[in-house]
Amino acid sequence: MLDRMAADHDLTLSLRGVTKQYPGCLANDRVDLTVGGAEIHALLGENGAGKSTLVKIIYGVVRPDAGDIVWRGEKVTVENPAHARRLGIGMVFQHFSLFESLTVAENIALAINDRAERVNLRERIVETSREYGLPLNPDRTVHDLSVGERQRIEIVRCLLQKPKLLIMDEPTSVLTPQEAETLFTTLRRLAKEGCSILYISHKLEEIRALCEAATIMRLGRVVAHCDPRQKSAKELAELMIAAELEPQQRSRRVVDDAAPPRLAVDRLTVASPNPFGADLKEVAFTVAPGEILGIAGIAGNGQNELMDALSGEIPAGKPETIRLDGVAVGHMGPRERRAIGGCFVPEERNGHGAVGPMTLSDNAFLTAVARKPLSSFGFVRRARVLEFAREVIKGFDVRTTGPRAQARSLSGGNLQKFLVGREIMQAPSTLVINQPTWGVDAGAAAAIHRALAEMAVNGAAVVIISQDLDEIFLVCDRIAVIAGGRLSPPIPVAEATIEQIGLVMGGSEHAGEAAHA
């Protein structure tokens, strides 16, 4: 490489005026970003702020409409991800691209285009993973591995290419607190060896702990460059969402165990319909009136199976395994359970909780018909359905053009508010909600948390299944952890610590190993 000015060399990557227009959405508006050599640089912003689009531009997945990318002192056009890798840019995506039925080594080999580089691959995987404290067995099949281990495959895959810049997209969203700490050690070590890291996250504390520079984005624009170590988490959050945050804390109540539970689950054992899913094993818990129970856990440990078994999408075996207000419902389908008083909000919005191409009014009808008089003689009472959809939109401050808007035209946060509102306005006695604020902006998340708390105050039982421990500690009265399809006994949140919960969450890895041995 030409020996250019040292100053330019230090700037590993520099973006100037990068702009990307999507239909109806300006994803990046004249974004400037500079990542220095050996620097851990945070890219901070809410969901929808344009972070993902920006890193996809850097990695050659998306072409910018305007703007320059300067890489190690030279202006470049990144043609595609393979080109990015040749330049020395590696990326670990939030959603992994791994084949479940192949081994670790096979998955890594697939990503290497050059035949010569595949020589001695196994040895190099072992060597690299040992060197950076990322233990990996190259002969294990991916579907046997925990999410943390899968992430290690992706990281090792990048490191084998000796990158000068490593992009990490929300890496800790799938890790236990302990696993995250191990990851930070690896990243710090990489930076020390001269690899720059662009670290994308909306978790403020970890950015303050890890990063030495930050670029904060909002609605496609850069709103600030700062040193996160000099700012408080509250200051960063305010930059990110442009509003002063009110501290939000609800007074926790001691759960009254004497009251008859609204929801009682007794030794629920269900085989997962998904071959790589987690089977539920003797899950048992009760939720009292006015209680919010949080179920923590790392993705893929049985949360979706539990949600589907509670909602009635998959049969729960004997009727007595699930009781709603004392009625055995284990054998019933979703509509009958709703009629008795259980309402549900699944994790996936488009295609599960809602039908994307249908209107909000149709989507309101989808589940509300079970509890509200929205049909007569087999026909839809369209005026009433429109009225109900309007009430939900108004009551939950859903930003949309009206009840005739297509569900998929709404942003993630707005659609989630609509779906939560649809269930809450049916006045259920029990509400089960899976990942209530996943991919939802901070304002909408706060609104959803307030609505759930209000339900509990009014005497309903609420179950929140969430990967976000902060959320559970913020809104729940009791907490249980799901790991490997088993649920730990619920304990009061006031008595739990993040470290302790983190250890139970990680238990799945060993439990899983034992099951396969």
Next chain:
Amino acid sequence: MREGIRLVPRGNPSRLWTYASPVLAVVLTIVVSGVMFLAMGKPPATAVYTFLVAPLVQTGGLSALAVKAAPLIMMGAGLALCYRASVWNIGCEGQFTVGAIFAGGLALGLPDLPAPILYPAVMVAGVVGGAATAALTAWLRTSLNVNEILSSLMATYVAQYLLIWLVTGPWKDPRGFGFPQTAMFSDGATTPTLIPGTGVHLGCLVAPLAAIAVWALMSRSTLGFQLRVVGEAPRAARFAGFSERRLIWVAMLVSGGLAGLAGMFEVTGPIGQLTTEISPGYGFTAVIVAFLGRLHPIGAIFAGLLLALSYLGGDAAQIDLGLPNAVTGIFQGVLLFLLLACDILINFRVRLPARRSETAEAA
């Protein structure tokens, strides 16, 4: 930078192109047909006129159109319902055939019953025959997870051989000089003519009414809502507690029943007996009708009329121009092909390689 024509995804599907696409497809099909006629040594303008216009302006043209369109509309509307629910019944031809066999069997078996009893019974027999054939497919799908495209198509061949066996064997008219056909049906089992002196029969009225009924079912009833949800998002349907099995049965029985009814009208009306040739492929053409009509039952009425015209045009091209009857099949095939191609425009916009377009987009 020089670039070729590019397709750029739209954010939302275009409403305009949802309806403009079939119109464009029809126009392009006429152009392609003209080129085809030219290649066969016929003056294209005259040939297109003979194929698409002459059948309508000659005496009796409109009533012939109504007779051909009736089965297409009935089956097209039923398939629109089916396909909205993502149940891919392509065996309408077989359901049509079995409907005709059931109706014809009853008409032949009890010819002397009084018409007010016999005719409704023949109608019901037609519906039952079509629905029973569709039920076989529904059962295979819901209990053994057999792909309905294959089973409904295969059932079609079984139905056709059953018909051939019946009219050449047990049901053959003893006084028919050995032709493969049954006796003519009695008056009581014959579909009444609506306009004296033309072929326009009761089925020509029932077909649009059936399409309207299917429309009301789909857009206004809870059952129609469930069918749409299961077609659009099966997981959301499960989440809402709709039974997918039940909805597959409903979709198959409705479309099969309508196909059986169409078969019944055809053999008790224009044909008047069972023969080996009771359909020029109406059941397969109905698939094109459903898609050309945007999977909307009312759209099926317009699409059914157009494709009925292609049958009349095929006859006219054969008689007046000496072209093979395959012209009809080619016209229908090209139309479906171009329709699917034009549907790209619903979700994509075409960007021409103009130099200023780049800057215009960025602004």
